[in-house]
Amino acid sequence: MSDWLFKSWLKISALTVILFFFYHLFISQKLDEECGCCHSDDEK
């Protein structure tokens, strides 16, 4: 029982990390997007 629980926990944790990693890639890209309303000197 405890072995099954531990394995399930490991699988869920690994899946969460993988999903978070992909979401992180998506967000990083999203936040670095150029948008029409940003001015070229915004980052100064």
Place this chain on the structure above:
Amino acid sequence: MEQNKDILDIQAAEQSSRKKKKFILCYHSLSVNNFKKASVQIRKLAEAAGAPISIAVVPAIGAAPESEAEQFREELEKFVKEGYEIMLHGARHRADLQMKRSLQGKIVLWISNNGAEFAGLDERFTQALLKRSLALWKANGIGKPSGFIPPIWFGNKYLKQQALEIFDYYEDYHGIYQKVDGKVKKYKSDTLSFSVYPPAVLGILQTYACLKMLLPGGAHRLVFHEKDFRTIGEKRILNMVRYISTMREKIMYRDL
């Protein structure tokens, strides 16, 4: 024609249900020392969010020249007139080290680099400092703030009750509080702030903030400081606000 109206109604209902989730966008620590730069940043955040935002103001003028103080007051007045919401953010933000504090308070001061002005104060000193911060605000001659946010979100066991006697809202790191019919009501709201973290973890924190806003529950607070515009960068901050605004409706404390 009738069919078009139905489609528009359905689209409006979808839009509203999609934005059932709410968030508060608050700029922290606007003061006489940073108001010129901060005002520009605040207006850019409001533009990205599509509406005026909440501002946590440090009211002390300190040793600033009178001309600067006057400009600061004018800027605050302009914000209020434009519909921005003002929250009081302590008296000076930085702690007075001469005041007597508990051991826990002293540890918090050490961790916060003396930023947690109210940490570990006793009942009398808390009351005095709270009144002082309100008096400093009133000296600006602009209406009453909506609420009180202790610097670094760290108060003491007396501050919440005392602040709610004066203001409509009080918040700490874990939630927002309002006094309703003599009872304190807590709103579930997590703080998503970046200013105290090292640059190495800021990317992960931004992802966490976006994920938190994507998932249901709570009226979370997205908080920016002047420093974040240097560490995170303006483009990323404004894109984050735009992205979150597509998932949640931006509200103010007074809309809770």
